[in-house]
Amino acid sequence: MSKLSETARASGENKKGIIKRSFKAAFPNTIPIFAGFCFLGLTYGIYMNVSGFSFIYPMIMSLTVFAGSMEFVAVGMLLGTFNPFQAFIMTLMINARHLFYGISMLDKYKGLGLKKIYLIFGMCDESFSINYTADIPDDADKGWFMFFVTALNQFYWFLGSTLGGIFGSLIKFSTEGLDFVMTAMFIVIFMEQWMKDKQHISAILGLGVSLVCLIIFGADNFIIPAMLAIVLLLSVLKKPLEKTKGGETA
Amino acid sequence: MTINQRIITIAIIVFATMLTRFLPFLIFPAGKETPRFVKYLGKVLPAAVFGLLVIYSLKGVNVLEGSHGVPEMIAIAVVIGLHLWKRQMLISIAGGTVVYMLLVQLVF
Numbered sequence: 433m434s435k436l437s438e439t440a441r442a443s444g445e446n447k448k449g450i451i452k453r454s455f456k457a458a459f460p461n462t463i464p465i466f467a468g469f470c471f472l473g474l475t476y477g478i479y480m481n482v483s484g485f486s487f488i489y490p491m492i493m494s495l496t497v498f499a500g501s502m503e504f505v506a507v508g509m510l511l512g513t514f515n516p517f518q519a520f521i522m523t524l525m526i527n528a529r530h531l532f533y534g535i536s537m538l539d540k541y542k543g544l545g546l547k548k549i550y551l552i553f554g555m556c557d558e559s560f561s562i563n564y565t566a567d568i569p570d571d572a573d574k575g576w577f578m579f580f581v582t583a584l585n586q587f588y589w590f591l592g593s594t595l596g597g598i599f600g601s602l603i604k605f606s607t608e609g610l611d612f613v614m615t616a617m618f619i620v621i622f623m624e625q626w627m628k629d630k631q632h633i634s635a636i637l638g639l640g641v642s643l644v645c646l647i648i649f650g651a652d653n654f655i656i657p658a659m660l661a662i663v664l665l666l667s668v669l670k671k672p673l674e675k676t677k678g679g680e681t682a
Numbered sequence: 683m684t685i686n687q688r689i690i691t692i693a694i695i696v697f698a699t700m701l702t703r704f705l706p707f708l709i710f711p712a713g714k715e716t717p718r719f720v721k722y723l724g725k726v727l728p729a730a731v732f733g734l735l736v737i738y739s740l741k742g743v744n745v746l747e748g749s750h751g752v753p754e755m756i757a758i759a760v761v762i763g764l765h766l767w768k769r770q771m772l773i774s775i776a777g778g779t780v781v782y783m784l785l786v787q788l789v790f
Contacts, residue, residue, distance in 0.1 A: 464775045496696045506695050514687040516694050523698035529734065530699075534706030535720060536728045542712045555703050557735055564728055609783035615739040615754075616761045616778040622732040623765050634726040638733025651741040655734075662730050666723065673726055 454576035457569050462584040465558050468613040469588035475611075476503055477596020483507050487597030494593040498556055498586055502526050503593075525656055532659065533560040540564065544575040554582040556589075558614070561621045565628075633673060637665055749790040757782035 477490040485507075493503045502523060509519050533555050540563065541548045551563070559582045568577045626635050645658035666673070683691070710716045716724075745751040761778030768774070 460772070463772060467779075493692065496692070497699050499699050502695065502699060506692070509691060509695075510683060510688055512683075514683050514691065516690060519691050519694045520698050523695045524702060527699050527702040529731070529738075530702035531706055532727050532731050534703060535710075535724050536731065538706060538710055538712075538716060538720070538724055541707070548707075552703050552707055553700065557738075561732065561735065609753075609786040610779065612754075612757055612782040613775060613779045615736070616757070616775040616782075618732065618735045618739050619758060619761045619778075620765055620771050620774050622729075622736050623762065624771075625729050625732050629729055632729075635729040635733055638730030639736060640733075641730075642734045642737035646737055646741055654741070655738070658734055658737075662727075662734070663723070666726050666730065667719075670719075670722060674722065 450571075450573050451576050453569075454572040455580050457572040458577045458580035459584065461562050461566055462581055462588070464613055464617045465562075465585045466588050467610065468558075468617070469585060470592040471610045472500060472614070473589045473592020473594075474596040475592075476500070477593040477598070478600050479504065479596075480507055480593075481597050481600030483511060485510070485597070487594055490593040490597040491590065494586070494590040498554055498589060499527055499530075500556065500589070528656055528659060529557075530555060533557075533564075536560075536564060540574075540578075544578075547575050547579045551578055551582055554586050556585065558617070559585045561618065565621050565624050631673060633669060634666060637669075638662060641665065749786075753782055753785035753790050756785060 473490075473494065477487065480490045481487065489510075490503070493506065497503055497506070505522065505526060506519075509515075509522070534552070537552075537555070537560065541551055544551065551559075562581050562585075563578045566577070566581070568574050622635065622639075626632060629635060641661045642654070642658045645654040645661060648654070649657050710720060740754060743751045743754050757778045760781045761774050764777045765771075765774035
């Protein structure tokens, strides 16, 4: 279904070997997510447990929604009065950043057959970041690599939130601060992208605009204004940015 | 909320989330030529989005109260320093996280 890499084809390897190598290449990239998602998932599962939900809830949410911050917000919604319209609008607003991921991935997900559907379904912040920036080795298959990154990340989240939902308040924390692993990962990914780019205008723009919007609109409302401002400024800067050609961005 | 209302609410959250993930691919299908402006966005957006994600992951930090974001700033400096030095993703991430955990648990 997906194209095997040239090297793999030349060596006449079978499909199984390529899948295995793709897994081996993908796994190390997901280790920080393993730490982060097990911990955050556990926190989420415990939160649902102490809010009076069976572990079935976090389990199903981790398999279907698979968008961390949204799942936390959903707990409050499920405890409140029934308001499907509000749930719809709030979800769109909280998850609007996925639109940017999709636009960035239009090319990379091209021609991956059925895998593409799962890759889009499971495109959380972390899977997008890794799949966009990772240097996929020549002997691995791009489609399988991205598939394993996405599936492993979802598995970690599923594991954490289900265990948290089952054991709930029994778990004692000595892990304060472990959630910084996600921040650390985003910083590293930001730096990797910076080193690849020839122009740094969009990187600085993203950082600066988001910070300004966070200060003006506050933690709960800054994403949408930040996204609008980023697109607006990138549109204004289209001419100068396109001049710095030569594979400037990835 | 009744169990049915809960199921409907979750279904709506799933639907709206999937809408945000699938929409670009539905509007710009692989078979058709993607508009130039969208292609341009696809190239320049990621760097900006990673900046947005860094800020997003730090949105809970309060610089006015408590530890004033000092442990975060130190840990960020450690991550950047390690990454400039070794450029090994796992070392930079693990190093920064361990320093942060020690800071919030023992120092601040």
